[in-house]
Each structure stands twice: as structure tokens, then as C-alpha cells.
Amino acid sequence: MMKKILFAALVLALPFSLRAEAVKSLADFQAAAAKANEVLVIPEWPKTPSAVQAEVDNAIKRANSALDTIGKQDLGKVTFQSTVEALDNIQNDAQTAISKTVVVQQTNKDAAMRDAAEKAIKVFQDWAVGVDYREDVYKAVKAYADTKPKLEGEDALLLEHTMRDYRRAGLTLPPEQRVEVEKLRKELAQLETDFQANIVAAKAPVVFTKAELEGVPDSLLESPGVKTGDNSYTVLANVTFQYQAVMQAAKREETRKHLHEVRYNLARDKNVAILNNILAHRNQIALKLGYKSWDDFQTEIKMAKSGAAAKTFIHDLIAGIQPKFAAEVAELRKIKAEETKDPNAQISIWDWRYYQNQLKKEKYTIDPEALRDYFPFQRVLEGMFNIYQSIFGLKFTKIIPPYKWVDDLQLFIVTDAASGQPLGMFYLDMFPREGKFNHFAEFGIIPGKKLPDGKYQRPTVALLCNFPPPQKDKPSLLSHTDVETLFHEFGHALHAIVTKAKYVRFSGTNVPADFVEAPSQMLQNWVWNKKVLDTFAADYRDPAKKIPAETIAKLKEAKLATVGVFYRRQFTFADIDLTLHDVHPEGQPYDCVAASNPLFPKDFLPINPDTAFVAYFGHLVGYDAGYYGYAWADAIAADMATAFENSPDGFLDKVVGMRLRNEIYAPGGSREIDESIRKFLGRERSIQPFLKTLGIETPAKTNGTRPSKESDAGAAKPPTKP
Ligand SMILES: [Zn+2]
Numbered sequence: 001m002m003k004k005i006l007f008a009a010l011v012l013a014l015p016f017s018l019r020a021e022a023v024k025s026l027a028d029f030q031a032a033a034a035k036a037n038e039v040l041v042i043p044e045w046p047k048t049p050s051a052v053q054a055e056v057d058n059a060i061k062r063a064n065s066a067l068d069t070i071g072k073q074d075l076g077k078v079t080f081q082s083t084v085e086a087l088d089n090i091q092n093d094a095q096t097a098i099s100k101t102v103v104v105q106q107t108n109k110d111a112a113m114r115d116a117a118e119k120a121i122k123v124f125q126d127w128a129v130g131v132d133y134r135e136d137v138y139k140a141v142k143a144y145a146d147t148k149p150k151l152e153g154e155d156a157l158l159l160e161h162t163m164r165d166y167r168r169a170g171l172t173l174p175p176e177q178r179v180e181v182e183k184l185r186k187e188l189a190q191l192e193t194d195f196q197a198n199i200v201a202a203k204a205p206v207v208f209t210k211a212e213l214e215g216v217p218d219s220l221l222e223s224p225g226v227k228t229g230d231n232s233y234t235v236l237a238n239v240t241f242q243y244q245a246v247m248q249a250a251k252r253e254e255t256r257k258h259l260h261e262v263r264y265n266l267a268r269d270k271n272v273a274i275l276n277n278i279l280a281h282r283n284q285i286a287l288k289l290g291y292k293s294w295d296d297f298q299t300e301i302k303m304a305k306s307g308a309a310a311k312t313f314i315h316d317l318i319a320g321i322q323p324k325f326a327a328e329v330a331e332l333r334k335i336k337a338e339e340t341k342d343p344n345a346q347i348s349i350w351d352w353r354y355y356q357n358q359l360k361k362e363k364y365t366i367d368p369e370a371l372r373d374y375f376p377f378q379r380v381l382e383g384m385f386n387i388y389q390s391i392f393g394l395k396f397t398k399i400i401p402p403y404k405w406v407d408d409l410q411l412f413i414v415t416d417a418a419s420g421q422p423l424g425m426f427y428l429d430m431f432p433r434e435g436k437f438n439h440f441a442e443f444g445i446i447p448g449k450k451l452p453d454g455k456y457q458r459p460t461v462a463l464l465c466n467f468p469p470p471q472k473d474k475p476s477l478l479s480h481t482d483v484e485t486l487f488h489e490f491g492h493a494l495h496a497i498v499t500k501a502k503y504v505r506f507s508g509t510n511v512p513a514d515f516v517e518a519p520s521q522m523l524q525n526w527v528w529n530k531k532v533l534d535t536f537a538a539d540y541r542d543p544a545k546k547i548p549a550e551t552i553a554k555l556k557e558a559k560l561a562t563v564g565v566f567y568r569r570q571f572t573f574a575d576i577d578l579t580l581h582d583v584h585p586e587g588q589p590y591d592c593v594a595a596s597n598p599l600f601p602k603d604f605l606p607i608n609p610d611t612a613f614v615a616y617f618g619h620l621v622g623y624d625a626g627y628y629g630y631a632w633a634d635a636i637a638a639d640m641a642t643a644f645e646n647s648p649d650g651f652l653d654k655v656v657g658m659r660l661r662n663e664i665y666a667p668g669g670s671r672e673i674d675e676s677i678r679k680f681l682g683r684e685r686s687i688q689p690f691l692k693t694l695g696i697e698t699p700a701k702t703n704g705t706r707p708s709k710e711s712d713a714g715a716a717k718p719p720t721k722p
Contacts, residue, residue, distance in 0.1 A: 026399050029413050033422045038456045040413075040422050043100055043445050045403050049116035052104055056120035059097030060127050066090045071136025078144040080155065081452075084162045087141070088503045092449050092457070095504060098124050099445050103462055106437035107405050107429055114435060132169045133182070141166070154502050154670040161505060164301070170289060181288050188281040192621040195274050199618050202267040204237040206259055215251035237262040247353040253340075257608075260350035264611035271615035276590040282624070283584050295581040298625035302514040303632065303673050307578060310628045313687070314574045317631060318603055320691045321571070324564035329605070332565075335359060349605040356562050364558035366551070368479060374533075374547050375483050376540040377430070377467055377476035383536020384487060387526065391657025392494060392665075393417045406433070414497050424448070424497035427462040431469045431476070440465045440485045442492035448499035448507035459508055461496045463489055475540055480555065483537075484527045491520035498665045506669035514629035515673045519664055521637035525644075526651050528556060535652075563694050567631070572603040574628040576614065581625040636677065638690035640664075643681055 026042065033040035046052045070086050098121065105117035131137075145163050166172060170181035209231050213221065220226060220242065221233055228234040235242050243263055250256050282294040291297040295307030304310040329347050332355035336345040339358070347355065385396050394414055401411035410428040415421060427445075432438065446460040465486070470476045478486070496508035509516050526532045530552050539545035576596045584590070593612045600607040607613070614620065619627050640660075647653035663680040677685050 024397060024399070026402070026413075029397075029399075029415070029422045032415075032420060033458060036419075036421045036456075037454065038422065038458055039451065040425070040458050041446065041460075042402055042425070043096075043460055045100065045405065046104065047403075049112050052101060052113060052116040053120050055097050056101055056124050059094050060124065063090045063094050063131075066093075067131065067134060067137050070140050071134065073140055075140060075143040078140055078147070080144065080149065080151070080159070083141045083144040084159050085452075085503075087137075087162060088158065088449070088505055089452060092447060092451075092504045094124075094128075095444075096446050099443065099447075103443055103445060103464075104405075106443070106464060107462075109406060109433065109435065111435060132165060133171070135171075138166050138171050154506060157670065158503050158505060168289065168297070168300075173288070177288060181285055184281050184285050184288070188278065188285065191274055191278045191281065195271055195278060196618060196621055198267045198270045198274070199616055202238050202616065204262045204266055205234045206237055206262050208233050208235060208255060212252060212255045213246065213250055215249045216246055217249060220245045235259065238266055244353065247350065248357045250354065253351070256350040256354060257348070261608050261611055264607065264613045264616070266616040268612040268615040272593060272612055275592045275614060275620065278620075279580055279584070279590040279592060282581065284586065287586055293581060293583045295578055295625035298581070299514075302512045302626070302629065304514055304628070307582060307625065310625070310632070311575075311578050311582075313632060313635075314571050314578065314628050316687060317635070317691075318568070318571050318575065320687065320696060321564060321567055321694055324694055324696050325568045326564075328562065328564040331359065332356065335362075347605060349600060349607045352565050352605060356565065359561065360558060364554060364561060366554050366558055368481075371480050371547070371551070372477035373539050373541070374537040374545075375478040375480070377470070377478055379536055379538065379540070379543075380478055380483055380486065381428075384490060387532065387535065387652065388490065388494060389417065391652060391654050392498070392661045393654070393658055394423070394494075394498070395420075401427070405429070414494075422458060424459040424461070426460070426493050426497065428465075429462060430465045430467050432466040436466070437464045438466055440489055442489050442496070442509075444496055444508065447504045447510075448496070448501060449504045450502040459496050459499060461493045463493055465489065477540065480527065484524045487523045487526050488520040491523040492516075494661075495519060495665045495668070498661050499668050500666040501668045501670040503670070506667075508668055511669040512673055513626060514632040515636065517630070517633040518636040518640065519660070521633055522640045524637075525641050528552065529651050532651050560695055567694060568604055570631055572599060573617070573619070574631060575599050575603050576617070577620065577623070577625060577627040580614070580620070635687045635690040636685060638693045639685050639687075640677070640680060642689045 030040050046055045066086065067090065070083060073082055101117045101120050101124070105114050105121060108114050108117070141162060145159060149159070151159055170178045170185075173181065207228070210221075210233065213233055213235075226233050226235065226242070235246055237243055237259055243259065246259055247256055250259075279294075282297075286292070286294045286297040289297065291300070293307055295310065299305055299307055299310050302310075304313065329352075332347050332352060333345060335355050335358050336347060336351060337343050389395055393416065395417045396412045396414055398410060398412050401409055406429060408429075408431065410430075411425060412428070413425050414423045416423055429436075441464055443462045443464060444459070445462055446457065448459040449457045451457050467478055467482055467486075468476050492509055499507040501507035501510075504510065530547070530549055533552065534546050537547050576599050579595055579599060580590075580592060592614045596614045597607065597609055597611070600613070623629070643656050643659070644651050644653055647656045659680055664676050667676055674685070
């Protein structure tokens with residue numbers, strides 16, 4: 001008490017803004033956490049390269065010794081605590097160590113620290129691969145499973161998932177078959193590494209004359225490396241921004257067609273054979289493990305649960321979006337017919353970017369740069385905080401971080417607004433610098449978990465972003481896309497922080513991969529809504545000036561004008577991915593090009609059949625039989641958004657916000673996601689709202705679930721980004 005009074009006296013002398021920050025200290029929050037039987041720890045950050053290495057080495061040592069304890073126990077006395085829960089405790093400790101190391105690697109200003117972290121991560125990864133194959137540990141867990149324990153809810157799920165992992169790794173197979181699966185997996189890993197390396201290494205300079213590049217902006221033509229002679233310009237087909245700039249702007253079809261063909265043949269010489277071999281390996285592994293196909297193996301642990309369900313979903317979307325896709329292509333064709341004076345002109349795969357660009361220039365004149373004036377960073381951040389605090393019943397308090405890896409690092413404590421109970425912490429590292437992670441993402445640091453002593457460990461996360469830094473004469477001004485990204489990434493942070501799951505395995509964003517993006521995709525809708533934007537977006541020079549309603553309407557219109565082509569292309573990639581990983585007779589050779597090329601004219605647009613897109617399709621490693629997940633999450637996001645749209649306060653509705661927090665975020669992966677969605681929506685999920693966001697009003701077939709009542713959300717809203 002005394003300490004508090006002294007502290008308050010001190011605060012009075014401080015300027016107001018600082019006073020607000022200093023009223024509560026970390027110790028106050030930790031005391032509140034302790035009262036609620038919780039632990040709120042500030043991560044201890046390694047500060048030297050050797051400390052980075054030691055952090056991971058020690059974590060591995062602790063884990064190995066804990067694994068030994070599991071493996072050495074008397075198989076007649078195994079319990080839940082001594083087996084599956086012990087494994088989750090190991091994961092908690094190891095994950096915290098490696099997550100911190102990843103953050104060091106992505107943020108530290110010292111290159112030696114980043115290098116040490118990178119090395120430590122490699123050591124950790126090599127070690128982690130072997131954990132699944134520890135026979136002694138598996139025997140102990142199996143002995144416990146064999147007692148057929150009567151478990152419920154999250155405990156039952158933890159045992160089920162742990163045993164499922166062992167089965168998927170091949171541990172339930174007879175020894176000689178297991179050895180074969182391990183051998184195939186190792187070979188597969190090497191093939192996948194080679195496939196990716198060939199994609200990275202593929203380079204294809206294409207030389208054009210100025211006339212051939214008619215229409216292409218000078219900003220590209222004059223950029224370093226492009227102008228390579230008096231009348232010669234070298235475009236790299238493998239450099240995506242150069243490729244896209246030409247495809248969008250080159251007036252001559254021959255130029256676009258040629259560049260496209262070069263790009264769709266990148267890595268072909270090596271990767272076609274490698275991909276065929278990869279597919280054969282995956283198929284063999286799946287069959288040996290008792291699955292019909294690799295897509296069944298991959299989707300088993302996702303919401304889709306089977307390759308067939310994923311395929312039906314994608315095929316339903318391809319059919320569902322057909323009217324919108326056909327209308328857009330017809331409009332592009334009309335522009336092409338006029339421009340080329342060929343009444344029979346057709347839109348091929350090398351045309352859509354160019355004619356979409358023409359369409360946007362003619363019909364949707366919006367200068368996205370001018371919108372930045374409405375989005376000064378600090379206002380946007382505070383505006384987003386206000387909205388999320390209000391709808392999710394939370395309070396964010398800024399505290400001074402005991403350690404900062406960069407001067408402008410911020411640390412916030414999240415508490416439940418009603419009870420004052422601390423829920424977790426987040427760091428904000430928002431501006432670019434040399435050596436820092438160069439995208440936008442949320443990184444977990446400490447996971448949510450009920451510790452063995454019964455206390456709940458509250459999570460800590462970090463948001464690493466790269467917003468434009470403030471300038472001499474103006475603040476950091478965000479683009480509309482930046483604002484959308486911030487709302488999206490911060491959604492992941494909240495998903496992690498408000499968790500109530502008991503085990504690391506299910507806490508926070510540890511949910512199936514085809515669901516994890518859905519809640520954040522949904523939150524992107526907020527920044528397309530005038531009522532929401534008006535709560536914070538205002539001209540930084542004159543805060544009375546809000547974004548005009550017509551501008552928002554035009555933005556939406558422009559986006560809606562091209563979603564048919566955008567999504568049909570996405571669905572085509574998903575279809576290719578699932579087709580390659582479908583049922584395939586063992587031993588029969590693969591022909592990945594012959595299997596995939598015909599899907600372009602069928603699902604999307606005509607291509608030159610003598611190309612090999614799949615050789616350069618990097619998602620086939622890592623997202624194999626998983627590309628459909630982008631659309632899957634988008635569909636769920638649009639479906640979940642209807643709950644807000646149909647509520648009295650729309651996207652600012654507190655009742656629906658609390659339902660999202662309690663039914664989606666808090667349980668995480670601790671129960672079936674379909675159950676969480678059902679509880680949130682009050683009905684089965686449906687793809688109709690998604691199709692509606694794409695401007696399609698006629699009911700199409702659904703993905704096998706009961707169609708929803710059409711929402712009365714009004715005008716179609718823009719889609720979320722992939
Ligand atoms: Zn995301």
C-alpha cells in the first residue's frame with residue numbers, strides 16, 4: 001500500500017501522457033495474475049550470441065532428460081500426467097525457447113545475434129525431427145492409451161492427437177515397414193529441398209526493344225539492371241514485380257505471351273522430373289500408412305478431413321463463381337476486341353492482367369496514395385485498439401519493457417475489461433530496419449498453458465511489421481492495405497492472448513491450418529466499412545476531414561470488378577494441387593505436366609500447352625494438398641462476418657465480439673472447429689456468404705452442409721485478401 005502511495009505522488013509530477021502509462025506497473029499486473037492463479041512472465045531475452053546458443057542447447061537438454069523420464073517409467077504405472085501431459089509440458093518449454101530465438105533472428109539489430117539465432121534454430125529443427133521417433137517414449141504413451149482411459153474434452157483430444165501423430169509418423173507399423181517410411185520421408189525431404197532450391201535458382205532474362213515494351217512505365221524501364229543497351233531492355237521473368245509490371249502494362253500481346261511462356265517454363269528442365277518423383281514418394285508414404293492418397297493424409301488433420309471434401313469444396317466454388325468469372329472475362333474480351341479491332345479476340349492467360357489494368361484505368365480511377373493522408377500510424381493504431389477493446393471486452397495498457405531490442409519497441413498488457421484479470425502481453429515492433437524480418441506477421445513467444453502446478457501461464461506475442469517510417473515533415477502514413485494488414489495481424493495476436501485451452505497443443509492459434517487465417521481474414525472487413533473507418537481515419541492535417549463515402553464505395557467497386565478472375569485463378573491452383581495428390585496407382589509413373597496443364601483452360605484461361613507451370617509452383621512444397629486452405633478460410637471468414645453484419649451494431653457489435661472471443665478465440669483447437677463455428681454462428685457453415693461477397697446472389701450448390709439463410713447484409717462487400 002505504502003509503495004503505491006509513494007508511487008502516485010511521483011506520477012503527479014509527470015506529464016499526462018506518461019502518467020497514464022505509469023499508473024500501473026508490471027508488478028501490479030503480475031500481482032493481479034497471481035490472485036487469479038495465473039502467471040504473467042516477461043520473457044528473458046538472450047543478449048549475447050553465446051546466450052542465444054545456450055538457450056536452445058539448454059532447452060534441448062531439458063527436453064531430452066524429460067523424454068528419458070517418460071521413456072524409463074514403469075509401463076504398468078503410466079498415467080495421463082506421466083505421458084501425454086508430460087509431452088505437452090516439454091513442448092511448452094521447448095517452444096518458448098525456440099520462439100524467442102526466432103524473434104531474435106528476425107529482429108535483432110546485431111548481425112552476430114541473428115546469425116547465432118539462425119544456427120541455433122537449425123540445431124533445434126534437426127533435434128525436433130527425431131523426437132517423434134523415440135521408441136521408448138512411444139511405448140510409454142501407447143501403454144497409457146492401451147489402458148483405454150475414460151477421458152473427456154480436451155484431455156481426450158490430446159491423447160487422440162498424440163497417438164495420431166505417432167501413427168502418421170509410421171510408429172504403429174511393423175519395424176521393417178516403418179524403416180521404409182522413414183527412408184521415403186528422408187528422400188522426400190531431400191527432393192523437396194532440391195525442388196525449392198531450383199525455383200530460387202531459376203533465372204530467365206528476356207531482352208526486349210523499347211517498341212516491344214510499349215505501355216510499360218518508365219519506372220520499370222529505367223530501373224537498375226533493366227536498361228541494358230541503347231534499345232535493349234532486360235526483364236527477368238523470375239522477378240515477380242518485373243514480370244507483373246510488364247504483364248499489366250505491355251500493349252503488345254506477343255510481348256506478354258512470350259514473357260508469360262518464359263515464366264511458365266522456369267525450372268522446367270530439372271523440376272518436372274523432381275516433382276514426378278516427389279509425387280511418387282508422397283503417394284507411397286500415404287499408401288504405406290494406410291491412406292488412399294496424399295491429399296487424404298494431408299487433410300486428415302485439417303478441417304476438411306479428406307481429400308474428397310477439399311475437392312468438392314473447390315469444385316463447388318469453381319461452379320459457384322462461374323457467372324461472375326464469365327461476366328468479367330466477357331468485359332475484358334470486349335476491351336480487347338476494341339483495342340485490337342479483332343471482333344473475335346479471346347482472353348488468354350497472358351491477357352488478364354493487362355486488360356484488368358485497362359479496365360481499372362478507364363472505370364475505377366482511384367489514387368491509393370492519396371488515401372494515406374487519412375491513415376497516420378498512431379491514430380490508426382489507437383483506433384484499432386479502441387475497436388478491439390470495445391468489441392472483445394478487453395483493455396490494453398502500455399508498460400515500459402524491461403528490455404528493448406530496438407528503441408521504439410512497445411509492450412502492452414491485455415486485461416479482461418470486466419474483471420481486470422491479466423490475459424497476456426504483446427510487443428509491437430512496427431518499422432523497418434536493416435536485417436529485420438521484412439513482412440508483417442504475428443509471432444508467438446510464450447504459449448498459453450495450464451502448468452503442472454495448476455497455474456495458467458498467460459501468453460506473450462510480438463507483432464513484427466514494416467510500416468512506412470515517419471518523415472521529417474509528416475507522420476508515418478499507412479496505405480489502406482497496410483491498415484487492413486494491421487487489423488489482420490492483430491487479430492492473430494488476440495487469438496493467441498485470450499486463449500483458455502489447457503494444452504499448448506491447442507492453445508491460441510494452434511488450430512487446423514485451413515482455419516487459422518479465417519478469423520483474421522474476417523477482421524479485414526472492418527477497414528472497408530465507413531462506420532468503422534470514421535471512428536479513427538481522418539486527414540492528419542485536419543482531423544475533421546473523414547474519408548468520403550464515395551471513395552470507400554469506389555474502392556469496393558474496383559475490388560469487386562476483378563474478384564471473379566482473382567478467385568478463379570486461386571481455385572485453379574487449388575484444383576491442380578489436389579489433382580496431383582489424388583488417388584494414384586502405386587508404381588505407375590507420374591506426369592505432373594500432363595495432369596495439370598489441361599486444368600488451366602478448364603478452370604481458368606487458355607495457356608500454351610508447351611509450358612510447365614507446376615515446375616515453378618513453390619506451394620507444392622509446404623502447402624501440398626493444402627492450397628485449397630486459402631479459399632476454405634476465406635469462405636469461413638465471409639460466413640463468420642455475417643454474424644457481425646446482421647447484428648445491431650454491425651462490425652462494432654459487442655455481443656457478437658464477445659461471442660467471437662468466447663467461442664472461437666478462447667477454445668482454439670481444444671474442440672472441433674466446426675463445433676466452435678456452429679456455436680458462433682448459431683447454424684451450420686455455408687459457402688453462400690462467400691459467393692455473395694463475390695457478387696453472386698443466385699444460390700449454388702453447397703459444400704455438403706446445410707445452406708444458410710441468405711444474410712441480409714446489403715450490398716456485396718469486397719473480398720478478403722488471399
Ligand atoms: Zn494471417
